[in-house]
Amino acid sequence: MDNAKTDANAAKRAAGEAAAALVESGMRLGLGTGSTTAYAIEALGRRVREEGLDIAGVPTSFAAERLARQHGVPLLSLDDLGLDTIAPEAHALDLAMDGADEVSPSFDLTKGRGAAQVREKVVAALAARFVVLIDPSKDVDRLGSRMPIPVEVLPMAEPAVSRSLRGLGAEPTLRMGQSKDGPVVTDQGLWVLDAHFADGIADPEPLATAIDGLPGVLGHGLFIGMTSDVLVGLPDGSVEHRTREEA
């Protein structure tokens, strides 16, 4: 493995393990998707086995669910949370942890490299604390400068949504499978348009609202105003913990 990859993996592991260390017995968690959160799920499984940590987590994708099972992390579905007995303004989860593709100085995010952004947003929105785990490559001045914005669409609506995204200043491309011919099909059976913004996004909040309003869109990877903590893992194994108050 080349040095850059080894450094990135060490940084991701540091962030993941720091996230698992924030967890206390009795907590209900959101379990994110991706290579960074995978280290957190692995560390949580270890704590369940070795310390008897009493936790359960809602997975944000088939991938997260499989990983949690593999590491012995108990799982919950939204049905198990008893949401009908919890006031709408109260939090059903104590802490959700997840990776990100971009983090802005004001803690807004781009997510969805792994096409899990819609379930991830549902779970993060239920949590009292949303902890984002990154390596330093994810820090950006402007969202959209490092990664396109994933937009999950109904297949029949793809041409209409593509046209609307062009109207919002993006160049959309349909995400194609790597080990499958044709488009990537999400956990919901839908497609993903990656909306590229040549100069990044000057004002993400109105853009997020505009994309949410397009007929045929299930959701997108802009996470505005949701993050409470960012854990930045570094290649030497140390972790920088930023909290929203500092942003």
Ligand SMILES: O=C[C@H](O)[C@H](O)[C@H](O)COP(=O)(O)O
């Ligand atoms: O769909 C994927 C998720 O949004 C991931 O959390 C995000 O892409 C970050 O993944 P990774 O930790 O592998 O960079």
